[in-house]
Amino acid sequence: MTIVIKGGSIVGANGITSADVLVENDVIVKVGKNLTGDTTLDASGCHIFPGFVDLHAHLREPGREDTETIETASRAGAKGGYTALIAMPNTNPAHDSVTVIEFVREQGRKAGLLDVFPSGCITMGRQGEALAPLAELSAAGVRIFTDDGSGVQDPVLMGRAMQYAKSLGVTMAQHCEVSALTQGAVMNECGCSSDMGVPGWPAIAEEMMVQRDIEMSRITGASVHFLHLSTARSVDLVRDAKAQGLNVTAEVTPHHLSLTQELLTTFDPVYKVNPPLRSMKDIQALKVGLLDGTIDAVATDHAPHARRDKELTLDQAPPGMIGLETALGVVLSAVDLDPVQIAAVMSRNPARIAQITEQHGHNISVGDIAHLCVVDLDALWQVDPSKMASKSRNTPFVGRQLRGMVRSTMYRGQITVQDGVAQK
Amino acid sequence: MKHLRSISEIGAEGLLRILNLTESMAEINTRSVPKVPALRGKTVVSLFFEDSTRTRLSFETAAKRLSAETMNFSISTSSVNKGESLRDTIETITDMGVDAFVVRHKSVGVPWQISQWTNASIINAGDGAHQHPTQALVDCFTVREALGSQDLSGLNLTIVGDIKHSRVARSNIQAFCLLGANITLVAPPTLLPLNIEHWPVKVSNDLDAVLASTNVLYMLRLQSERMAQGLVPSLHEYSTRYGLDERRVAALQSSAVVMHPGPMNRGVEMLIDPSDIPNSLIHRQVTNGVSVRMAVLFDLLSAEEM
Ligand SMILES: [Zn+2]
Numbered sequence: 001m002t003i004v005i006k007g008g009s010i011v012g013a014n015g016i017t018s019a020d021v022l023v024e025n026d027v028i029v030k031v032g033k034n035l036t037g038d039t040t041l042d043a044s045g046c047h048i049f050p051g052f053v054d055l056h057a058h059l060r061e062p063g064r065e066d067t068e069t070i071e072t073a074s075r076a077g078a079k080g081g082y083t084a085l086i087a088m089p090n091t092n093p094a095h096d097s098v099t100v101i102e103f104v105r106e107q108g109r110k111a112g113l114l115d116v117f118p119s120g121c122i123t124m125g126r127q128g129e130a131l132a133p134l135a136e137l138s139a140a141g142v143r144i145f146t147d148d149g150s151g152v153q154d155p156v157l158m159g160r161a162m163q164y165a166k167s168l169g170v171t172m173a174q175h176c177e178v179s180a181l182t183q184g185a186v187m188n189e190c191g192c193s194s195d196m197g198v199p200g201w202p203a204i205a206e207e208m209m210v211q212r213d214i215e216m217s218r219i220t221g222a223s224v225h226f227l228h229l230s231t232a233r234s235v236d237l238v239r240d241a242k243a244q245g246l247n248v249t250a251e252v253t254p255h256h257l258s259l260t261q262e263l264l265t266t267f268d269p270v271y272k273v274n275p276p277l278r279s280m281k282d283i284q285a286l287k288v289g290l291l292d293g294t295i296d297a298v299a300t301d302h303a304p305h306a307r308r309d310k311e312l313t314l315d316q317a318p319p320g321m322i323g324l325e326t327a328l329g330v331v332l333s334a335v336d337l338d339p340v341q342i343a344a345v346m347s348r349n350p351a352r353i354a355q356i357t358e359q360h361g362h363n364i365s366v367g368d369i370a371h372l373c374v375v376d377l378d379a380l381w382q383v384d385p386s387k388m389a390s391k392s393r394n395t396p397f398v399g400r401q402l403r404g405m406v407r408s409t410m411y412r413g414q415i416t417v418q419d420g421v422a423q424k
Numbered sequence: 425m426k427h428l429r430s431i432s433e434i435g436a437e438g439l440l441r442i443l444n445l446t447e448s449m450a451e452i453n454t455r456s457v458p459k460v461p462a463l464r465g466k467t468v469v470s471l472f473f474e475d476s477t478r479t480r481l482s483f484e485t486a487a488k489r490l491s492a493e494t495m496n497f498s499i500s501t502s503s504v505n506k507g508e509s510l511r512d513t514i515e516t517i518t519d520m521g522v523d524a525f526v527v528r529h530k531s532v533g534v535p536w537q538i539s540q541w542t543n544a545s546i547i548n549a550g551d552g553a554h555q556h557p558t559q560a561l562v563d564c565f566t567v568r569e570a571l572g573s574q575d576l577s578g579l580n581l582t583i584v585g586d587i588k589h590s591r592v593a594r595s596n597i598q599a600f601c602l603l604g605a606n607i608t609l610v611a612p613p614t615l616l617p618l619n620i621e622h623w624p625v626k627v628s629n630d631l632d633a634v635l636a637s638t639n640v641l642y643m644l645r646l647q648s649e650r651m652a653q654g655l656v657p658s659l660h661e662y663s664t665r666y667g668l669d670e671r672r673v674a675a676l677q678s679s680a681v682v683m684h685p686g687p688m689n690r691g692v693e694m695l696i697d698p699s700d701i702p703n704s705l706i707h708r709q710v711t712n713g714v715s716v717r718m719a720v721l722f723d724l725l726s727a728e729e730m
C-alpha cells in the first residue's frame with residue numbers, strides 16, 4: 001500500500017524543493033517528480049513539513065478525563081499538524097512512577113493518532129520536596145523532566161536534579177516562577193493590574209528562576225529547557241547564556257506571541273494563563289528571540305479546562321488555554337516566519353530538545369518515518385470552537401481570523417487528517 | 425444606562441445625572457412618609473457574597489422607598505462551593521424575574537462576569553479592591569452638598585491610606601477626576617499600587633506636607649491584616665505617620681472637610697474622635713447613602729420606559 005503526496009513544496013532543513021513524496025507503509029521511499037501510488041494526497045499550493053512536535057501539552061489523563069483524554073488531545077494535535085506531543089506531568093497521579101509513564105504512553109499508542117512522549121516529574125508528586133526516581137524513569141525512556149504547573153523552588157533540590165540530568169543525559173525543563181512573588185496573582189503586574197486592584201505576577205518572578213537555572217546549568221553542565229518564556233528580560237538572559245555556550249534552550253507559546261495583558265480588563269478568565277499575558281514590549285522581544293534563534297521552539301502549553309472551571313471568578317479560575325488546533329495559525333498570524341523557520345521552530349528544534357530525532361523532525365528524505373503535515377501557508381480561516389476536537393473549549397481565539405491552515409497530517413504513513421478533518 | 429459597575433463606565437454624564445437626581449431623592453427623604461411609587465413592580469435582588477450589613481441595608485432601604493420589591497441573598501463565600509454555582513445562582517434568580525442585582529463579592533470582576541448570564545441591571549456594591557461606585561457617588565454628593573457648590577474643579581482632594589487594596593479609592597479617583605478635582609494620594613510606598621503613572625493623581629509619602637493645601641481629607645481604613653502581610657512594619661509606625669490626630673486636624677485649613685467611608689479603625693488611622701473634628705462629613709456620608717442609591721436604582725430601572 002503506497003500513498004503519494006502530490007504537488008507540494010517540500011520544506012527541507014536547507015531549502016524548499018517542489019517534489020512528490022511516496023510513502024510505503026510507514027516510510028518515505030521516494031522523493032521526486034511525477035511519482036504515483038495507490039492513493040494520492042493532493043498538496044498542490046501547499047508546503048510539506050516534517051510532522052510538528054509539541055514540547056508542552058497538558059493531556060489531563062489520568063485524572064481529569066472530563067476535560068481532555070489522551071485520545072481527544074491526540075486528535076486535536078493531529079488537526080494542528082502534530083505527530084508528537086510531550087505530555088506534561090501534572091496529572092493525577094503525576095508522572096512520577098514508571099507505571100504512570102507506561103500508562104500514558106500506552107493510551108497514546110491506543111489512540112494511534114500521534115506519538116505521546118510522557119515527561120517525568122522532577123520531584124515526587126511535583127511537591128518540590130524530594131527527587132522523583134529520575135534514573136528509573138530515564139531507563140523507562142523519559143527524556144524530559146519537569147514539574148510544570150509549578151517551578152522547583154528549592155535551589156538545593158534543583159541543583160541535585162541537574163546533577164542527575166547531566167549524568168543521565170536528559171533535559172530539565174523548568175516552569176520559571178518564584179512562587180513567593182506570585183501569591184494570588186491573576187495577571188501580569190502592570191498598570192492594568194493596579195487599575196483592577198488584583199495582585200500581579202511580576203516579570204522578575206520568571207527572570208529570577210531563569211537566571212538561577214542558567215547558573216546551575218553552568219555549574220553542572222546539565223541541559224536546561226525553559227518552558228513558556230514570557231518576558232523581554234528572560235529572552236535577553238537566554239540569549240546571553242547561549243552566547244556563552246551554555247546548554248540551554250527555550251520555547252514560547254503562541255498566546256505569548258500574540259495576546260497582551262490588556263485582555264484581562266474584560267475579567268474573562270479565558271485570558272488567565274500562567275505565566276500571564278504580558279505587554280506589547282514583551283511580545284516584540286519574544287518575536288525577536290524566536291527569529292534570531294534565542295528561542296528554539298513554539299510550544300502550545302495546551303491546557304484544557306472545563307467550562308465550569310473557567311466560569312469561576314478571575315482569582316479562582318484555573319490558568320491555561322487550549323492551543324493545539326490553533327498554534328500554527330496564531331504563530332503565522334503574529335510572526336513573519338519563512339517555511340524553513342517554521343519547520344525549525346515547530347518540528348526540528350523541538351524534536352532535538354525532546355531527543356526524538358530518530359523519528360521526528362527529519363528532513364523528509366528517503367528512509368525517514370512518514371510523519372508529515374501539509375500546510376497551506378496563505379489560507380485564511382476562522383476559529384470555530386464547535387469544530388474543535390479537544391474536549392475543552394477554553395480558547396481565547398474564538399472568531400479570530402488566522403493565516404496558515406493545516407490541510408493534512410500523516411502519522412506513521414497513515415493519513416490522520418485530510419482537508420482539515422480528522423480521519424479517525 | 426444599563427449597569428453601574430464602575431464610575432468610568434458611566435462617565436461624566438452619568439455621574440452628573442445621578443448626582444442631580446440625588447437632590448430630588450434627598451427631598452423625598454425629608455418627607456414624613458419617605459416613599460414614592462416610582463419603581464413599583466420592579467424587583468431588586470441584593471446578592472452579598474461578602475458581609476456588609478451597612479451597604480446592603482442602604483440599598484434595601486433605597487429600593488423600598490421607591491416601592492420596588494426586594495430580595496436578599498447573603499451567601500457566605502465559604503458555603504458556595506468555591507464559587508462554583510455563581511452562574512447557576514444568577515440564572516436561577518433571573519428566572520424568578522429580576523430587574524437589578526446589587527452585588528458585592530470579594531473577587532474582582534464578578535459584576536462583569538455576572539452580566540453575561542442575566543439581562544438584569546448590575547449594580548456593583550464592591551468587587552474586591554477594584555470598584556465601589558455607589559460609595560464614590562455618595563462621596564461626591566456629600567462634598568458638593570458641604571461646599572454648597574456643584575463645581576468641584578480645582579478642589580484639592582487628599583486620599584490617605586491603603587490605596588493599593590481600596591476599591592473606595594479607585595472609584596473616588598475616577599469620580600473626583602471627572603468632576604475636575606486635583607487628587608493627591610498619601611500612603612507608605614508599600615500601600616500604593618505599582619505602575620500608576622497613568623493615574624490622574626499626585627503621589628506623596630508625607631501626610632504633613634500636604635495638609636495645608638488640602639480641601640478634602642479622605643481617610644481610608646487600614647486593615648490590621650496589612651501588618652500581618654508585612655506591608656507596614658507596625659500599626660504604631662503607620663498611625664504615627666498617617667493617622668489623623670488633633671495636631672493634623674489643626675494643621676488643616678479651617679474650611680477643610682474630613683471624610684471616611686467607614687467602618688473606622690480607631691487607634692489606627694483615626695486617632696481622634698470624629699465628633700471632635702470640626703468639619704467632619706462622616707455622618708453626612710452615611711445619611712446620603714440612601715438618597716444616592718435611590719437615584720442609582722431610579723436611573724437604571726426607570727430608563728427603559730422613558
Ligand atoms: Zn508552566
Ligand SMILES: [Zn+2]
Pocket residue numbers: 056058088148149301
Ligand atoms: Zn504547562
